[in-house]
Amino acid sequence: MVKKLTLISLFFIMLFSQQVLSAEGDTYSFTWLDQDKEVYVLQNRKFRKKGKFHVSLGAGMTTSGSFVNGSNLQGRAGYFFKEEWGFELLYSKNAGEENADAQAVRNTTAAGSTPFRQITNYYMGAMLLWSPFYTKINTFNTIVYMDYIFGIGIGKIEETNNRLELQNTVNKNETVEAHNALLWSMGMKFYVNDSFSIRPDFTGVMFKSLRPDRNEENVYSHYDLSLSVVMDL
Numbered sequence: 001m002v003k004k005l006t007l008i009s010l011f012f013i014m015l016f017s018q019q020v021l022s023a024e025g026d027t028y029s030f031t032w033l034d035q036d037k038e039v040y041v042l043q044n045r046k047f048r049k050k051g052k053f054h055v056s057l058g059a060g061m062t063t064s065g066s067f068v069n070g071s072n073l074q075g076r077a078g079y080f081f082k083e084e085w086g087f088e089l090l091y092s093k094n095a096g097e098e099n100a101d102a103q104a105v106r107n108t109t110a111a112g113s114t115p116f117r118q119i120t121n122y123y124m125g126a127m128l129l130w131s132p133f134y135t136k137i138n139t140f141n142t143i144v145y146m147d148y149i150f151g152i153g154i155g156k157i158e159e160t161n162n163r164l165e166l167q168n169t170v171n172k173n174e175t176v177e178a179h180n181a182l183l184w185s186m187g188m189k190f191y192v193n194d195s196f197s198i199r200p201d202f203t204g205v206m207f208k209s210l211r212p213d214r215n216e217e218n219v220y221s222h223y224d225l226s227l228s229v230v231m232d233l
Contacts, residue, residue, distance in 0.1 A: 053077070055231050055233070056074075056230040057074070058076075059226060060201075062094065067115045068096045068119055073093045074203075074228060075090075088129050090124060090155070091123075094224070097119070102117060114166050118220060121176070122157070123205050125183045128152060130150045148186075149186075154182060156179070158176065160176050163212040187202070189230065195231060196232070198230070200228075
């Protein structure tokens with residue numbers, strides 16, 4: 001009986017001591033843990049964007065257009081006036097050509113059709129950036145810090161199409177047109193250090209252009225996937 005009482009007493013003493021050592025005041029210092037262990041708290045940001053300019057350069061591929069294979073070279077420059085809010089200027093130089101699907105539709109050796117395709121030459125604009133979420137990815141001995149960045153804005157796009165060819169199969173002249181556009185983007189910023197980061201972006205461009213079959217406008221879209229190196233200043 002004495003042994004049981006002694007063990008119970010020791011248990012409550014240890015429990016009380018542990019509660020005292022891990023009190024609310026030690027929530028972030030974790031002094032009650034093994035000093036050799038490192039504890040990372042999700043709420044603590046290691047890298048900040050507020051008050052910083054950034055410039056980036058990257059390249060990627062076009063993911064839209066059934067009859068076109070395209071690529072892009074993108075440059076961005078922006079500033080975050082708050083941790084969650086900023087703005088960005090974007091310029092994308094694009095190139096493309098008809099792919100095998102377009103050639104199959106044409107089917108020059110037999111009866112075929114003429115595919116309508118738009119090849120983007122460039123687009124540019126300004127976007128408001130919103131970065132509400134961040135996360136940390138623990139890869140054993142390394143922690144990767146990442147921000148999610150969303151953008152929306154307005155700009156301009158120039159594209160080359162073959163509308164005249166659809167209206168008159170003899171006329172092979174290309175039509176170059178520029179349109180006002182709505183821009184949006186979704187990106188993730190993976191930090192390397194205070195000055196550099198890697199940023200994949202998915203960028204969409206929506207614009208109105210004349211249909212090839214009748215004299216009325218239709219809404220068209222262009223989508224790019226890119227990977228950029230970012231420098232924070």
